[in-house]
Amino acid sequence: MKRFLRDNGLGLAFALLFLASLVGQAFAGNAALNEHRLTDGGDPVGLWQYVVSSDFAVDVAENWQSEYLQFFVFIFATVWLVQRGSTESKPAKRLGRESDEEQSLGAHGKPESPPWARAGGWRTRLYSNSLGLVMLALFLGSWGAQSIAGHSAYNNEQLVDFQDPVSWGRYVLSADFWNRSLQNWQSEFLAIGSMAVFSVYLRQRGSSQSKPVGAPHTATDENG
Missing domain, CATH: 1.20.5 (Single alpha-helices involved in coiled-coils or other helix-helix interfaces)
Structure with missing residues (x-):
């Protein structure tokens, strides 16, 4: 234990x-x-x-969807974009999807590699993108839950104010839905962008999210 x-x-x-x-x-x-x-x-x-209630559900879902959107965007962005000196970035020489040999795929797989990494074909292609796809699915699922719960909460407020309820389609085009979404998205993008840049120049001894304290600012994809 x-x-x-x-x-x-x-x-x-x-x-x-x-x-x-x-x-x-x-x-x-x-x-x-x-x-x-x-x-x-x-x-x-x-x-x-x-x-x-829908009031609690929409507050929870709107936070979850923004977190999973952050991870989904960051996972795929770091395939093609780099930040020199950041622990959140890979070196520029590894830009892109990298070769099967570099990724230990198919015939280049090692005995300890996951079975689907060595299998080849559609299973390896699927497994090669599984992290990003799961994050995308979680984002879309939680964003959909936010829209449903938010629609219910919005219509409850409409009825309290003696106004007509609106359809789900009209709600997802409303200012209320997009205000809930965008106020979370901007904070997530700010946070992950700040972390990528701050980790170039700042250190936290012993953390996997930081380079070794004595590492040069230009060292990329290193952690301590």
């Missing part, structure tokens, strides 16, 4: 942080909603009623 915890510490730690943050968001969001409802003369709602 001790070895398992050591070997999976990063994933487990972030899983716990995720759950703690999600629970905290539920309590804080419920309190904020009830404060708003009481101000408007409405009745407060219980925690579970809030957790299964």
Whole structure:
């Protein structure tokens, strides 16, 4: 068990942080909603009623979709784009998809290589893009969930204000939907771009996201 915890510490730690943050968001969001409802003369709602509501779902989904969009764009962008000196970039000499030999694919596979990397054909092609495709699927799924939950929450507000509800198609073209999406996208692109540039000049001793403290600024694709 001790070895398992050591070997999976990063994933487990972030899983716990995720759950703690999600629970905290539920309590804080419920309190904020009830404060708003009481101000408007409405009745407060219980925690579970809030957790299964569209208000909670849209807040969660809009954050998830922006995170997965960030990873999807960054994964594919780093195939063709480089940032000299950044730990988030590969060296310019490896620009592009690289050769089968460099990637240990097909006949160039090693005994310890994943089976689909050595299989050749469609399985190797699929596996060669599996990380980006999964991130794309998660982004589209969570963005779709945001649109559905946001549509429901938006129409609830419309009814409270004695206005007609709108169709899903009209909602996804609305300012509300795109404001929710774009306010998250810009922060994600800013964060990942900042990290790529800051890692050229700044260091964090012992972190895999940083070069060794004494490495030159021009050293690329190195971590300590």
